[in-house]
Amino acid sequence: MLRPMTKWTAADIPDQTGRTFVVTGANSGLGLETARRLAEHGAQVIMTARDPEKGRAAAAGLPGSVEVRTLDLADLESVARFAAGVERADVLVNNAGVMMTPRRATAQGFELQLGTNHLGHFALTALLYPVLAAGSAPRVVTVSSGLHRRGRIDFDDLGAERSYSPTRAYAQSKFANVLFALELDRRLRAAGSPAISVLAHPGYTATNLQTSGPTGLLSLGGRIGNLLLAQHVRMGALDQLYAATAPGVQSGEFYGPANLSESRGHPKLVRPVRSATDPDTARRLWEVSEKLTGVPFAL
Template sequence: MADWTADRIPDQSGRTFVVTGANSGLGYETARQLAGHGGRVIMTARNETKGREAVAKLRADQPDADVELRTLDLADLDSVRAFAADVAEVDVLVNNAGIMMPPRSLTKQGFESQFGTNHLGHFALTGLLLPRVRARVVTVSSGLHRGGSIHFDDLTGERKYSPRVFYSQSKFANVLFALELDRRLRAEGSAVLSVLAHPGYSATNLQSTGPTGLLSLAMKVSNRLIAQDVSMGALNQLYAATDPAAKSGQFIGPDGRGEMRGYPHVVQPDPAATSAETARRLWDVSEKLTGVRYAFDA
């Protein structure tokens, strides 16, 4: 895997990908590379106008790209269900979209926005699409899952809310979910892989559209001074989505110091995020909150 780059992505002709949050940042770069290597890419965006602009930009760069836009708001389970009902067989689902450290707000169904978007939306989407997924589910987490936990007694942040703490909770939930999905797929004898990835510290608009005040200012400065380019950050989820050597249950992140920058390699999650007991509890709660029950749990 040493110094793995997008040039090593195998030919993806004949494969269909769903990439959430594909209108900008890591999602756009992932869609661009997958399409550039022959894949058919369903690009999702919450904002249709921004999504159309992203598709036009990609096609201007790659006139023969097989891409299409579909609207998907992961903060609205009605939108998730409508989107999933209109998707036929897919080879790889890339759960990329997310929001980061906004002031406290609730989704349409009343969930804390980061937990609702980053975890519950993707949990529901994966469950609805899984019977049609042929190869892989890639879940994008963050190095900030480390030190996170699930506040089962205050999931909405009504008692106490911190943008950073609840962002960490949502990314911690991503890891618990993807590892538990791997366990359940293996127990089912499925050939589908569940692979995790995180981009290190990559310069995207995620840091500027969510945080407010001094936190927003600090992130704008660190984006310029510390962050790596989005093309490097996206390599981790591209490896997880396409490389034949990727294994179910693996976590792919940058190989540099502190996993902030660098090329993809296998990293270790926070030990607390490997707890099967916590993962099962989160799974049960997520099924109840979303109303989505996985086929192999029926």
């Protein structure tokens, strides 16, 4: 049974004084709103941005204790450099993402959407794990999408060398987020780790995502959708804020908006598509991710 929740808002975030959060992609959209709300509630926030200028401009308007550090998830050297500089973290919010871009590659030559949204966060989580495990009540929050439901992992053509579709590559990357977070949950439990792994998705929220990645008709559709259908980022960020801060959140849970087929509303416990809960597929993806990133993730 999915338990009903009251209409949780950012005002319900408990005091986060003394807790350190790393939020990826924090210069824009959901990441910026997440950093803002966490800082308002006393957290120390490490805002990451691939462009430090954009990061500093975004952080300038925030209250509380925030600092900006450079992290490009599409470059594993940047991921390693960033992770090596983090001395303390209690919560990692794997938020950054790109959507429906034309075919492009990361610095190491992976298809950009899987490379940024999944592989970069896989390596980041692995490299930060020792620091997180030493933190207090550690959490890893991974931001997926309702579109994970349309995804599958094409292990025979992971980088879409044979055929590339911007929407299929995005759905694959967001499906990978779910497989990863649920496999992380299983491995944390098996290892008796204090850390938990939680998923969130923001429904349909007006951000730069719909216009910065897609081109042509997809971009036009994104602009119109943002005007007519999307919810405000204040609402969209609640799911990941809930996953990151609410007491009683359990490892392996997934939070998304309550209304209109999970496209808008206050956070509620949601279910991933069944195929994304398959442990064999998740184990295989984990092994492939270790191999592709060259980052072993042993717990």
